[in-house]
Amino acid sequence: MKRKYALVAGGPKGELADLKAYKDENVRWIGIDRGVLFILEAGFTLHHAFGDFDSVTMEEKEKIERETTVSIYPAEKDATDTEIALNWVLEQTDVEEIYLFGATGGRLDHFFANVQLLINSIEKGIKITIIDSQNQITLFKPGTYKVVEQREWKYISFVPISEDVYDLTLTGFKYPLANEHIKIGSTLCISNEFAQDECTFSFTEGILMMIRSKD
Known part of the structure; x- marks a missing residue:
């Protein structure tokens, strides 16, 4: 069965779309660093989590590790946490469409890097949309x-x-x-x-x- 994958990064919460509007049994929720907490606050089941988790407290990190499989990476690396998570999703055999939340607002370098990820992934033939509270971005x-x-x-x-x-x-x-x-x-x-x-x-x-x- 083909599925939608929803990746939630740790962008400013004020820019975040209403995740509950995208609730669906066919969606697998993937947390990226602090974005994991946004998924848990929405009451969704985590499928996987990625990040260096330098933006969460020790107590929050322990909670995340109790909830799902966690792939922890060092803060100093050659790819962003979002790129690592997106590449993992693109390797899954059941992916039909990808939503990317928490990828806008805050630091502009992170935003432009996330748009670049859409360029890198367009050849896969899988629709990827960046969604925030005011915008939907697709290539x-x-x-x-x-x-x-x-x-x-x-x-x-x-x-x-x-x-x-x-x-x-x-x-x-x-x-x-x-x-x-x-x-x-x-x-x-x-x-x-x-x-x-x-x-x-x-x-x-x-x-x-x-x-x-x-x-």
Whole structure:
């Protein structure tokens, strides 16, 4: 059976999405450092935990070790705790889709590193979405994709991550496009909106970031 994996990192709690909105029997919850505590506070069962756990107390660490299998890494290493956890999930044979929580807010170097992880993982063909209290961030390879309006997530933006995105076409949106060449650094496709319930976007070359946002 294919499953969704929800990774929760230790980003600022004020930026964290409502984890209970993603409760599902088919979701396996993976804690990353202090993110483990957010999962336990939500009342979910932990499947695995990763990190150096330098941001928790000794008592909290002992609690985490009682709850699940823990992979502890030194603070000084060549990959972030989030990268280690994500790579482990991508090796699982039952993964269908990945949510990444607690990956925004706070330190900008951590945020940009987490976006880079989406780039590194896009070739796996598994959808990975960074989710916080106001945003959903997903990367796409060339193709044609449908996106359904969710009234809570009013705004939708498209940002080139590669140097060029070719033939970007937006159909059904408030501001449509047809076969547009978008270069990195362009703000042309920021803050679009839905003009109908189901819209389509497509492009032929490059890597495109889609951001769905709410005020």
